[in-house]
Amino acid sequence: MSDLKVLVLIPAKNESAKITEVVHGVRQYGFDVLVVDDGSTDETGKLASSAGAVVLCHALNRGQGASIKTGIEYAIKNNYSVVVFFDADGQMLAKEISFLAEPVLKGEYEVVLGSRNLGHTINMPYSKKIVKKMALWFTKITTGLKITDTHNGFQAWSLQALKKIDLSQDRMAYASEILAEIKNKKIKYRELPVTISYTDYSVSKGQSIFNAFNILWDLVFKK
Amino acid sequence: MLIQFILIIAILFIIIRSWYRKQKKEISSGEFFVWLAIWVVAIIVIAWPDITSLIASAVGVKRGVDLVVYVSIIFIFYLLFRLLMRIEKIEKDITHLTRAIALKQTDKNNHDQQ
Numbered sequence: 001m002s003d004l005k006v007l008v009l010i011p012a013k014n015e016s017a018k019i020t021e022v023v024h025g026v027r028q029y030g031f032d033v034l035v036v037d038d039g040s041t042d043e044t045g046k047l048a049s050s051a052g053a054v055v056l057c058h059a060l061n062r063g064q065g066a067s068i069k070t071g072i073e074y075a076i077k078n079n080y081s082v083v084v085f086f087d088a089d090g091q092m093l094a095k096e097i098s099f100l101a102e103p104v105l106k107g108e109y110e111v112v113l114g115s116r117n118l119g120h121t122i123n124m125p126y127s128k129k130i131v132k133k134m135a136l137w138f139t140k141i142t143t144g145l146k147i148t149d150t151h152n153g154f155q156a157w158s159l160q161a162l163k164k165i166d167l168s169q170d171r172m173a174y175a176s177e178i179l180a181e182i183k184n185k186k187i188k189y190r191e192l193p194v195t196i197s198y199t200d201y202s203v204s205k206g207q208s209i210f211n212a213f214n215i216l217w218d219l220v221f222k223k
Numbered sequence: 224m225l226i227q228f229i230l231i232i233a234i235l236f237i238i239i240r241s242w243y244r245k246q247k248k249e250i251s252s253g254e255f256f257v258w259l260a261i262w263v264v265a266i267i268v269i270a271w272p273d274i275t276s277l278i279a280s281a282v283g284v285k286r287g288v289d290l291v292v293y294v295s296i297i298f299i300f301y302l303l304f305r306l307l308m309r310i311e312k313i314e315k316d317i318t319h320l321t322r323a324i325a326l327k328q329t330d331k332n333n334h335d336q337q
Binding site: 036059060170210221 | 314
């Protein structure tokens, strides 16, 4: 690729069962890994550090959006060129990181969004399919972005683009906010296919359907 | 009436509690006097309910009790709004603080390693 520095940012809360495997998986491709331990009550931070990640610890759980923003500030302070958002529950493939980061490293796009609908999903629960469809419809209406997937945490961002956006949502609503910011700040983006593999573990760690209402509430009442 | 007596005693109790909180500097003098004014109005309305009827007819509401309900609902919603805003600000402050501590800790670790 190039000499530009890539940081893989992994927000994690109580992921001690998977975090070592996930960090090792990313490290084997030579990327720097930052794990933001979001108030875990287990050994997530310690295990991530042992596996070779830099670990930032939130003393209190502040949510995925807050963790992403903490990671962005770290990336800015340490002059990374590209930041890739990655999940801690093992449902994303580390081998696809380069594929997502490459157009950003080449300067062709400021952001590359992973898309499950262009790529494919393995064992996605039917309930999640319905919620994702509704979320996609909501995103299209509220942002006008022509995208095929929404709330997909697998994304590659140039540092310059990250400096342009202003994230105020601490919890999961940040995923909608980030798309709105792409639209508002006219950030050049594209989607690329990625694979998301749902396991019993990742589904149990994932959000419940009812969290969609919390996200809506946050989007309407919080800024 | 007994209900008037009970309500006024309850309000006097709240005023005394507020006074103690002001003395302990848990609330400011300004905040105390705003609440005092509200509770004094409540006592007047409870002690002389006919006053509300006079005001109600002056502003075009049929019954005094209806006017009290309308004003109370607006006041409660305003209070709820203020509380939500305050909680939201505290949440943001906690996040900023948590983030600053996390980043500072990493700086310290890096410095120690060097």
